[in-house]
Amino acid sequence: MGRRFEEIDWRETPIGAISLRRRLDPALDVDVYEVKLDDEYLMSSLFTVAEVELARLALAELPGADLDVAVGGLGLGHTAAAVLDDRRVRTLTVIEALDEVISWHRRGLLPLASRLTGDPRSRLVRGDFFAAVNDPTGLDPQAPGRRFDAVLVDIDHTPRHVLHPSHAAFYTAAGLHRLASRLRPGGVFALWSDDPPDDRFTGTLAEVFGTVRAHVVTFANHLTGGESANTVYVATHARPAGLA
Template sequence: MKPSKLEILAYEDTSLGPLCLRRRELLSEPGTIVTEVTLNHEFLMSSYNTDSEREISSRAIFHHGGSGLSALIGGLGLGYTAAEMLRHDQVESVEVVEFLQPVIDWMNDGLVPLSSTISGDERLIVTRGDVYGRLMDPPGTLFDVIVIDVDHSPADTLDENEHPFYTGPGLAKAKQHLRPGGVLAVWSYAQSSSFSSNLENAFTRVSVEPITTENKMVGHQQTDWLFFASDPADLEAPQQR
């Protein structure tokens, strides 16, 4: 069997473990080149299948239903969540908070597929920081949409410790960063009944939506889970900006 072409684009030691950006040709689809990220020697994300990353942005906008939207995204990754958010005319501004500086550098240095697509959009601001820490602090700027695409799931976090964000009190704090009628969206590779319950205790409307795609890299279907929460009754309240 012909070996795949593998190129290491960047390798950095971080507080979460070794972080690697690589590009390779798929053995299953010769000629198809994908960009991948590993963290602590474990697969994290790929440019090959990005349906759920894009869907969480488009569906969050749909759930809100408004225009002139201000969005906060936790996690830059390969940029697909942010790029989809910026694709919609209803979105006025997007701030992405990324914990790892190398990930921001990859985008700025043109190492990832969407670098040129999103870096030139004047609506985008990328900030280095801890989005969870920010959401646990008292609110400053308020947002219409907050998208969290950071951890594998509420029970499988990158730092291997449950973050208070996923708890009832944590979600109540995060909710304070939303404008009236705002939508909180969270990505996960697994369903979580406990997280759904915590959302239902903090918000009046919760929607859990599976995204199933055929993952040819592993030869079977893959289902990711998108959690959306809002208080639709607040839509009748005056919008404070």
């Protein structure tokens, strides 16, 4: 297991100091990888059930094969790896705002790094996901205007608790309409949230998409001795009449 605690990387970024740490959890006897932004925890490898379900629930809505998927937010890589577990996926484009996070994967500092960097279907793109949604070029700088079968997002804590004020507009009807324009007919938008289902946000999604579901994903939390939960919103873009 190595040392009980290690700060693997620490760097100043435009949104604060970001750090990657590894510690030994004595109760589970496993290495835990954690990311902090200043003094706030962003993610932990202890709790990844909902990140995996973000991919699984979204892709379960899609028929057929040769799927092109975009993920907003790389993090520890659990959502992206779950996307690649679906053999129907043809391409995966992961948009990450911080060079530091991409570097962790390219340098092999995280357990899932080789799965993401070694799979020819996967590409890590440095960019601001929210700015890309608004930009005419779209989510793939190598293919302007490209549309995807699914766009999965795990960046902010919740639609109301965002990491930067500039993100807030994305969660409005206008912002979600712009996101929907990046999807193919019948495509899926899925979002991770740390809060219980938010009826107002679900209503906003319903203004834009044909079908909306808020899935409560539960998982054991050994830190509290009980159960915790996240929410995964899954919204399906309506297909035009007559389109199979």
